Amino acid sequence: MLKNLLPGLLLCPMMQVSWAEQAAESPAQLRIESGTAGELALELEDRANASWLLQTSPDGREWTSLESVRVPNSTLSIRGLELPANPAKGFFRAVSVGSTPPLSxxxxxxxxxxxxxxxxxxxxxxxxxxxxxxxxxxxxxxxxxxxxxxxxxxxxxxxxxxxxxxxxxxxxxxxxxxxxxxxxxxxxxxxxxxxxxxxxxxxxxxxxxxxxxxxxxxxxxxxxxxxxxxxxxxxxxxxxxxxxxxxxxxxxxxxxxxxxxxxxxxxxxxxxxxxxxTFSTRYDAFLTGDLQALTAQEQQGRTVFGQRCNGCHIQPLVSGQSFENNGLDAVTTDPGRGAVTGLASDMGKFRPPSLRNIARTAPYMHDGRFATLREVIEFYDHGTRPHPNRSSKLEQPINLSEADKLALEAFLRSLDDTAPDDPAFSDPFRSELEIGP
Missing domain, CATH: 1.10.760.10 (Cytochrome c-like domain)
Known part of the structure; x- marks a missing residue:
């Protein structure tokens, strides 16, 4: 990593370092993302959202200007820049061109x-x-x-x-x-x-x-x-x-x-x-009459869920309507609801989350301690701890069969909806710039 001496200058030796920084008082950074097929990909981060002049040099002394760019929302990915003839010895830099008018x-x-x-x-x-x-x-x-x-x-x-x-x-x-x-x-x-x-x-x-x-x-x-x-x-x-x-x-x-x-x-x-x-899952399609929306294994998992999990995660599997202690720890490590109400009976209680899109929201629990759905299933199956406020629904191990565990996980994975892929909810800022012919 290089510290530059001149404010308004970001410098990267071509293909040799990942990051270069501007002078200490500036939050701007420049990163080389990749250099393949004769092209260079850069990421420019600049919280002042200024304009920059991209330049390249074979020796760090004489510079050739490539493109003027503006950073609309603190970060900008720049693709399509041509690598110099000898990238191992080449340099790339971005020079701030000073104050710029706000973006339209x-x-x-x-x-x-x-x-x-x-x-x-x-x-x-x-x-x-x-x-x-x-x-x-x-x-x-x-x-x-x-x-x-x-x-x-x-x-x-x-x-x-x-x-x-x-x-x-x-x-x-x-x-x-x-x-x-x-x-x-x-x-x-x-x-x-x-x-x-x-x-x-x-x-x-x-x-x-x-x-x-x-x-x-x-x-x-x-x-x-x-x-x-x-x-x-x-x-x-x-x-x-x-x-x-x-x-x-x-x-x-x-x-x-x-x-x-x-x-x-x-x-x-x-x-x-x-x-x-919140209601565009295959599970919702099943509830509205499309019995083919869930596979046989997923339907088995839904049955297991209804028998074993529905006490806190009440179908149709949206966020819980109460606060529960699920026995993560035998002693309180995070007061949860108890910090809000001040009641000893609320210590370690949290709202059961929505299970929709659960396969895409790892890690799990309020502290993210579980990395996979299988870990969560194993915890509820036989791993809860005897906290004084632990839900009475979790006092006894569930002891599911392997087939039921697999079916339950399959059912949970059927709860994806469209929001994570819907462009209506995507980043609207122009954060990528393609340079080239």
Whole structure:
């Protein structure tokens, strides 16, 4: 790793180091991703979202300019650059060209000409209607919420966005046990999926696995302002966003002539999250009459689930409507719900999570201690500990047969829905640049 002496300069010896840094006071970084087939792939990270001039040199003395690029949302992948004749001795650098005008909507975002139909989430199938919160989704607010969800400007130093911890390919959970916040400090618990948020509408509507927020909007506000997560004041955020031209048409479409506000940011984010599908699994198709939607093994697993697991994960397998201690530890290591209520009887209790997309949301439990579904099954089969608050449903080992364990896992893997692959919920920022003829 090289430390550069000049501010505004990022330097990489071609193909010899992975990272180079700018001067210490700058957060910009340049990384070589690969160099194959005569081409070079780079990643430029710049929290100031400035303009950069890409240059190459065979000896580090005379430089040839290749391309001028702008960083729309802190990171930019650059592909298609030609390698020099002798890459082992070549150099590559990015030179900051100073202050640049803010990006327009077309420069920053790749949004469809016709807004995605987020309002389809208003239509809840009958088998979920009794438990899924009834909300009205506005396509324009959800579109704004999508941009906000992926915008790193929502953090104090432009380092992280909501999507940094809630990754679409992982069903909006985090594959890491703990998630790094805007300053790199780790969260106390594993980041769970957002896809079950609308199921917090039964007997209890609290959000987070310990229920410390009374509703989704309060939860969103608390994450943005959390000193270890995003560290951004909702009072100062509107001015920061209003300075970006691409927010002006999006905000006007969603809220008319109302000025940018923290409340509006939270509302738009909530609309986007509430629009995420929760009922497009093969399991839902089975419940609505398509008996071929599940294989024979998956149907066997559903039967096993109904006999052994349905006490806490009540079908149709959305988030639990109570808080339970599942016997992870014999003594309290995380107070969970007990920290919210102050009751000894709530120590170590957490809300049973939604099982939809469970195969894509590893690791599991509030601390991410289990890496695989099989580990979870083995734990519930015979591994729970005798905590004083352990659920009475877990006092006796289950002792499933191997066939039943395999069937149960197969059934759980049938619970994937469309959100992790739906472009309507993907990153809208232009984060890749292809250079070349």
């Amino acid at each position: 909507l077309e420069e920053a975002l790749a949004l469809p000409a016709t807004t995605y139909n987020y309002a389809k989430a208003n239509n809840t199938p009958s088998h979920l209607a009794r438990i899924v919160s009834r909300v009205t989704i506005d396509n324009r607010k959800a579109t704004l919420g999508r941009v906000l969800f992926y915008d790193r400007r929502l953090s104090a130093n432009n380092a992280v966005s909501c999507a940094s911890c809630h990754l679409q390919e992982n069903a909006f959970a985090d594959p890491q046990r703990l998630s790094p916040g805007f300053e790199g400090r780790l969260t106390d618990r594993n980041t769970h999926t957002l896809l079950g948020v609308r199921t917090y509408g039964g007997r209890t509507s609290e959000v987070f696995m310990d229920g410390r927020a009374t509703n989704l909007r309060e939860a969103i506000s608390s994450v943005i302002e959390h000193p270890s997560e995003m560290g951004m004041s909702l009072e100062s955020l509107p001015a920061k966003l209003a300075a970006e031209p691409y927010y002006q048409p999006l905000w006007q479409a969603a809220f008319g002539e109302l000025p940018v506000s923290g409340e509006g940011v939270v509302e738009a984010l909530a609309q986007f999250v509430e629009a995420m599908p």
